[in-house]
Amino acid sequence: MTKAPQYRALVIDDDKEMRHSLVHLLESTGWAVETSATAVGVEALIEATLPDVILTDVQMPNRSGLQLLVELPVDIMPPLVLISAHGDIPMAVEAIQNGAYGFLEKPFEPRRLLTILQHAAEQHQLQETTSRLKARLADLSGLNRVFIGQSNIVNSVREIVLDYSHLETSVLILGETGTGKEVVAKAMHDLSPRSDKPFIAVNCTAIPVADFEEMLFGRKGKLQGLVNKAQGGTLFLDEIISAPIEIQMKLLRLLETKEFIALGSDTTEIANIRIIAASSEDPDAAIAEDRLRKDLLFRLNGFTVSLPSLREHKDDIILLFESFVAEFSRLYEIPPASQTAEDVAALLGHDWLGNVRELRSVAERCVLASKRGAGGAANALTGPETATDTPENLRGAVAAFERALIAKAIKAHAGKMDVVAAALGIGRRTLNEKIVKLNLDKDTIL
DSSP: OOOOOSOEEEEEOSOHHHHHHHHHHHHHTTOEEEEESOSTTTHHHHHHHOOSEEEEESSOSSSOHHHHHHHSOGGGOOOEEEEESSOOHHHHHHHHHTTOSEEEESSOOHHHHHHHHHHHHHHHHHHHHHHHHHHHHHHHHTHHHHSOOOSHHHHHHHHHHHHHHTOOSOEEEEOOTTSOHHHHHHHHHHHSTTTTSOEEEEEGGGSOGGGHHHHHHOBTTTBOOHHHHTTTSEEEEETGGGSOHHHHHHHHHHHHHSEEEOBTOOOEEEOOOEEEEEESSOHHHHHHTTSSOHHHHHHHTTSEEEOOOGGGGGGGHHHHHHHHHHHHHHHHTOOOOOOOHHHHHHHHHSOOTTHHHHHHHHHHHHHHHHTTTOOOHHHHTTOTTSGGGSOSSHHHHHHHHHHHHHHHHHHHTTTOHHHHHHHHTSOHHHHHHHHHHTTOOHHHHO
8 A cells, every 4th residue: 555645745946857856856755746837826736735835946937936925825825945046145034034934045955955845844734733623622612603703803812712721820801791701711611621620600790799708718517619619620700800809819819829718617728720700891990990909910811812892893793693593593493584684784883882792682682573573683673672572471571581591591501400500590490390391402502
């Protein structure tokens, strides 16, 4: 059986004898080689053959190797090595500055050429493997499904989330209300080595100041705190600036030493957790107003994810809306209404002060209104109080609300029903009864 070539090269040279010589050299050492006598129109050949490295002459008619280096689209350009019989130091410097992997002057030493090409190909294959792994991780974690968008700013955030997910250090997520801070935190947990352990989300604005310490750290012999419930996993502290200033000192100690003490106890416990915090406020302004400790922010913001408002990536609005409509159509088993040009214009013209959360709510209202023939986005944007969006009776309204709330909790807590029940403030038995009554399908929701 013939061994498959380890690397692929594209050789571009208008000198026929040089091309043949380079092909012989490369193929004799196990390379697969494609050739071209010109750099004009070579993009199609690159896309068809997917070389690991391009070896090109500098001086060629119509399009030089230096021009190819500058003009080749980044998304299809592998490492490029230049060779020239007319090379000089300025030309080599220009080539390297413009992104060339290497530069060799003819006549060159074959072993040196092979070494440079091999290193270039190894680097390219490593980059390709990393890109494929990131794409696979994003797909497996649902990151592309939960943090939807095709704009450059959203793609950049997804890359940052993937890069930070494997870290054990704390992360601070900043963004306006409704931009998806908890979604991102949950995705980072799901991509991390802690993914099989609990993800505990805490909204710091929802805990009374007097109960904060007990809720967080527990009470000796009586209450297990959220820190202990998150052992092995991730503790997400949403709206961290709302944490009482006296508690922030204890959070700082938790971050620095992983140690905490339950109320009424004198025993130090160890927290095997990762902390992700979030805020919709400007942390620097909160420090100036003495609502946030500067040293706590310093410990939190070593790695920061800044989420864009929906106004900053309006190109994604229609994609997001259609995704949410499809999701709620499956959930409520209601065929979605087609959106008119007026509906699309209304979506794109809206201010979206509530960001993605507001857009999701509008999509849900569209789906609920579809069965009455009023499922357009323009109607839904007039608000939930309009007649077309009002359920036919109180029982239907309550059922629709409970169905949406329970489904959201199931999805937010990855189907862990004990955690879902606790988040909703009801018993597990009550939750099971409501799921049966409302005909909710956990697998479909997830």
